[in-house]
Amino acid sequence: MKNCLKKIGCPSIEELKNSPAFPKKEDYLKGPIAVIECVEEIPCNPCETSCAKGAISVGKPITNLPYIDFEKCSGCGICVAACPGLAIYVKDYCYSEDEALITFPYEYLPLPKVGDTVAAAGRNGQEICQGKIVKVFQSKVGNKTVLISMVYSKQFFDEVVTMKRLKMNA
Amino acid sequence: MGRIIEHSILGSLEEKKMVKIYIDGRELLVYEGEMIAAALIANDVNIFRYTKHKHSPRGIYCGIGRCTDCVMVVDGIPNVRTCITPVKDGMIIERQHGVGKWGEKDD
Amino acid sequence: MPLVVIGAGPAGLSAAIEAAKAGVKVLVIDENSKPGGQLFKQIHKFFGSKEHKAGTRGFDIGTLLLEETKRLGIEVWLNAEVCGIDKNKNIWIVRSGKESVNIEAGAIVLASGATENAISFDGWTLPGVMSAGAAQTMINVHRVLPGKKIVMLGSGNVGVIVSYQLLQAGAEVMAIVEAAPALGGYGVHTAKVCRAGVPFYTSHTISRAIGKSSVEAVETVQLDKTWKPVPGTEKLLDADTICLATGLTPLVELAWTAGCKFCYIPELGGHIPIHDAYMETTIEKVFVAGDISGVEEASTAMEEGQLAGINAAAALGYYDKEGKDRLSEVVWDKLDSLRCGAFGEKRKLAKERIIAAAKELVV
Numbered sequence: 001m002k003n004c005l006k007k008i009g010c011p012s013i014e015e016l017k018n019s020p021a022f023p024k025k026e027d028y029l030k031g032p033i034a035v036i037e038c039v040e041e042i043p044c045n046p047c048e049t050s051c052a053k054g055a056i057s058v059g060k061p062i063t064n065l066p067y068i069d070f071e072k073c074s075g076c077g078i079c080v081a082a083c084p085g086l087a088i089y090v091k092d093y094c095y096s097e098d099e100a101l102i103t104f105p106y107e108y109l110p111l112p113k114v115g116d117t118v119a120a121a122g123r124n125g126q127e128i129c130q131g132k133i134v135k136v137f138q139s140k141v142g143n144k145t146v147l148i149s150m151v152y153s154k155q156f157f158d159e160v161v162t163m164k165r166l167k168m169n170a
Numbered sequence: 171m172g173r174i175i176e177h178s179i180l181g182s183l184e185e186k187k188m189v190k191i192y193i194d195g196r197e198l199l200v201y202e203g204e205m206i207a208a209a210l211i212a213n214d215v216n217i218f219r220y221t222k223h224k225h226s227p228r229g230i231y232c233g234i235g236r237c238t239d240c241v242m243v244v245d246g247i248p249n250v251r252t253c254i255t256p257v258k259d260g261m262i263i264e265r266q267h268g269v270g271k272w273g274e275k276d277d
Numbered sequence: 278m279p280l281v282v283i284g285a286g287p288a289g290l291s292a293a294i295e296a297a298k299a300g301v302k303v304l305v306i307d308e309n310s311k312p313g314g315q316l317f318k319q320i321h322k323f324f325g326s327k328e329h330k331a332g333t334r335g336f337d338i339g340t341l342l343l344e345e346t347k348r349l350g351i352e353v354w355l356n357a358e359v360c361g362i363d364k365n366k367n368i369w370i371v372r373s374g375k376e377s378v379n380i381e382a383g384a385i386v387l388a389s390g391a392t393e394n395a396i397s398f399d400g401w402t403l404p405g406v407m408s409a410g411a412a413q414t415m416i417n418v419h420r421v422l423p424g425k426k427i428v429m430l431g432s433g434n435v436g437v438i439v440s441y442q443l444l445q446a447g448a449e450v451m452a453i454v455e456a457a458p459a460l461g462g463y464g465v466h467t468a469k470v471c472r473a474g475v476p477f478y479t480s481h482t483i484s485r486a487i488g489k490s491s492v493e494a495v496e497t498v499q500l501d502k503t504w505k506p507v508p509g510t511e512k513l514l515d516a517d518t519i520c521l522a523t524g525l526t527p528l529v530e531l532a533w534t535a536g537c538k539f540c541y542i543p544e545l546g547g548h549i550p551i552h553d554a555y556m557e558t559t560i561e562k563v564f565v566a567g568d569i570s571g572v573e574e575a576s577t578a579m580e581e582g583q584l585a586g587i588n589a590a591a592a593l594g595y596y597d598k599e600g601k602d603r604l605s606e607v608v609w610d611k612l613d614s615l616r617c618g619a620f621g622e623k624r625k626l627a628k629e630r631i632i633a634a635a636k637e638l639v640v
Contacts (some may be wrong), residue, residue: 125474
């Protein structure tokens, strides 16, 4: 859908394909890689400066869309917490035969616990399928942005980008 | 509407000294030094005054001391901007009607 | 007092710091009980590059500015309201609502920021209707929830960011309503909120706030291509709070009273004091920086503050022409890098019109 981003709020797959940091199907076959859903030219480059492998480039002017060299990307996830727009996640297509793994940024309470089953959600926040939490990670460098790793059915590989927020305990 | 005890970015709410204030006679325990408006809203009081002609209920609007929608009678003095005035132990706060009346307390 | 900076937000503090680094004695005045302007409410990470402190949360940038201010021994008066400035840079201040003070300033930097615009509709005076900034102040500064079910009017960065912060605070955002046919804020901000399940309604506005003594429901209506309400499209949303994020207007009263000349630039918020490339207004040694000189962002506010501070110091004799031009160029490079891309370009052109107006007056 054209102009999805400016009407619905989230980018459509067509709009995402314009981003040089949105992987093609074959890029996913090597293992976990970063995915940047950033399709507008805004002055911002922490993704570039955070990458230890030099896999992300923005260059000058810093409004350039980020580009990922998927050969260099190891899927380490440093950029996921570094992005101020929370627009990056890491996806691993090869996690297991039927399952994929996503590591996404999360800044809400309560946090899920490792082993929890949660609702894996799409770009609209709609529930897509179930997800299992395998890692909840916080580092000083992440500056309060928590990284959550969730396993979900490969069937929904492209649609899942996050999890539904958990209700606060009364 | 309640306090935010735990926050993903701001952390846990600090333990602070509590003081007693009175809103239209009702006693509340609130944090020392917090803004009157915040203390009231935390305790589900969100109507602060009634206007002169139509008696319309008013609450906070700008929250930073510019619009005067939040004014109440505080310790006898009307038209106090509650969003930028901190609470004190024993403070008496009343919903204001219209422009209020000057109380007997001297300044 | 050689330099008086009015406003202790990001622009004002940045100006004071630059001037103090050059050796100028600076006094910063702010009417609030705490310094930092809007910075301490910004709990999200800022954009930009490393030099713009990208990735740092707004309130941490505020802390850094305050530490630098303290380190340089800059005097700061809080709870001090500037009531007037005359053409000779005499400033009248009322401190803590009690003490009246007059200061003759050698130079002034006006950094009073901007104020939120109000939009009225039936029921807008009900408790529960507030500016987006008021909600942000309540949740991030006072740690109190102003409501549980919020409808946000306006999808610019303020509306979308405050919506996200309301979700973080534990509130539910029922909808973000936008009158224009397209959303205003950055795509990454809207995507964040969209992912949390918040629906956006473009070409819609709020027609009524409904409730007996506070907001209980919100009525929205669709707008046609001429932005007029389409009868019969009214819908009710369950809500107890309406936040208005409908734009900001520069707070320019002090510039008017000081005698500055103005231009009208709607894209930057309205009436703007004319200033040159060194942030100097049409009154000699009166400078502006930050939202007062056009509504942009905290990052541009800090850069403009630096520019004003450098040039105020130069005007007071602390830099020669070569020095001030060299330092100003460094800041201009950073400003130009922030005013790039689809969003920034508009602001860049608007700021150029202000500077062009200044050139015309000199001729």
